[in-house]
Amino acid sequence: MRYLAIDLGDRRTGVACGDDILLLPSPIEVIDASIREMLLARLEILVREYGPDALVVGLPVNMDGTEGPRAKMAREFADQCAKRFSIKTIMQDERLTSFAAEFSLNQSGRTHGQKKKLRDALAACEVLKDYFQSRAEEA
Numbered sequence: 001m002r003y004l005a006i007d008l009g010d011r012r013t014g015v016a017c018g019d020d021i022l023l024l025p026s027p028i029e030v031i032d033a034s035i036r037e038m039l040l041a042r043l044e045i046l047v048r049e050y051g052p053d054a055l056v057v058g059l060p061v062n063m064d065g066t067e068g069p070r071a072k073m074a075r076e077f078a079d080q081c082a083k084r085f086s087i088k089t090i091m092q093d094e095r096l097t098s099f100a101a102e103f104s105l106n107q108s109g110r111t112h113g114q115k116k117k118l119r120d121a122l123a124a125c126e127v128l129k130d131y132f133q134s135r136a137e138e139a
Contacts, residue, residue: 001020001053002017002019002051002052003017003020003052003056003131004016004043004046004052004054004055004056005017005018005056005057005058005124005125005127005128005131006055006057006077006081006124007120007121007123007127008074009120010034011032011033011034012030012031013030013033013039014030014119014120014125015028015029015031015046015121015124016028016121016125016127017050018128018132020132020135023132025124025125025128025129025132026125027121027122027124027125028050028121028124029046030121031043036077040084043081044084052087053087054087055081055087055088055089056089056091056127057077057081057090057091057127058093058127059071059074059091059094060094060095061093061095074091075091078091090131092128092130092131092134093130094123094126094127094130
């Protein structure tokens with residue numbers, strides 16, 4: 001199966017892709033859109049281009065495991081995607097994914113501007129990596 005992972009943000013949303021054969025997520029892009037319709041329009045293009053079997057949407061869970069307003073927003077967004085794209089959506093705990101992406105970037109030698117352009121797409125990679133790992137642990 002092929003997946004698109006989404007790290008939803010207020011302004012920038014990271015997107016990554018991967019499949020359950022190689023288990024290696026790759027960053028696609030960071031969508032800079034604070035208007036939901038613009039974000040969905042760009043995602044629609046990516047869904048057509050990459051042909052995923054499912055979307056994996058990062059779920060911002062608090063460190064104590066509870067869900068707050070951002071989690072509710074992510075769930076509503078995932079529901080919108082499922083209806084609009086007629087595709088399965090999967091919620092994946094995204095705790096510490098931004099931290100992991102930032103750690104990778106700090107080791108990369110990139111400039112601040114280069115890091116900013118990549119950060120959210122790498123966070124989406126971490127979401128997908130965590131999803132693959134959780135599936136492996138279930139098996």
